[in-house]
Amino acid sequence: MNLNSEFSDFQLIQLVKTGDHSAFSEIYNRYWGILFAHCLKMLRNEAEAQDVVQDLFMSFWAKSAELDLKINLLGYLYVTARHKVLNTIRKRKTSDRFIDGLEAYVLMHSDSIIDQINEKELAVAIETEIKNLPEKMRVVFEYSRKEYLSHREIADQLGISDKTVKKQVANAIRILRLKLTVPAALITILDWYLQK
Incomplete structure (x- = not known):
């Protein structure tokens, strides 16, 4: 039989202050259920x-050595429980707000981030395929799309006819379109690049 079960709260607090584990266990067993029900509610x-x-x-x-011997133990435990419950609710609300905010951010930005990644991949793929074009065609195409020279300016610079420049650019576009497999969302970007 546990002798501490006969002690009053005041006596148990005196024992707990001295580091008595069995007195602490008695307080725990005496009030755990009622405090749990209170917090659960x-x-x-x-x-x-x-x-x-x-x-x-x-x-x-942990704070038992500092306890006031005159406290109403159950009242003290109730008040402490209420403060801890309120802190838990505050943390929960903060956490919920954070999760809601994060979710909204992801929903708002995930498509644009994916688009940016896809655009970068597309740009790399276009550059790779441009480098694989036949030499003269690549030079004509780069003058047209990167240097923004007109067909006449390219023809003058390379000593070839306007018709040849026009044909080389058209062939380069046809080859690039065939070689580049592009997600539907990026077709407009590819078309813009090839037609500019």
């Missing part, structure tokens, strides 16, 4: 209520 979550009560008793033990 406010939190409506068993795991959170258990965590709050466990944390309450851990801090009670």
Whole structure:
């Protein structure tokens, strides 16, 4: 039989202050159930209520040397439980707001990030295929698309006819279109690049 079960809260607090584990266990067993029910009523979550009560008793033990011997133990435990429950609710709300905010951010930005990645991949693929064009065709195409020279300017610079420049650019576009497999969302970007 546990002798501590006969002691008053006041006597148990005196023993706990001296580091008596059995007195602490008696307080724990005496009030755990009622505190759990109290926390569960406010939190409506068993795991959170258990965590709050466990944390309450851990801090009670850690601060037991500082306890005022005149305290109403159950009142003290109730008030402490209420503070811990309110902190849990605050953390939950902050966490919910953070998750909601993160979710909104992801929904708002994920498509644009994916588009940016796809655009970069497309740009790399276009550059690779341009480098694979036959030498003269590549030079004509790069003058047209990168240097923004007109067909006449390219013809003058390379000493070839306007018709040849026009034909080389058209052939380069046809080859690039055949070689580049592009997701539907990026076809307009590819068309813009090839037609500019």
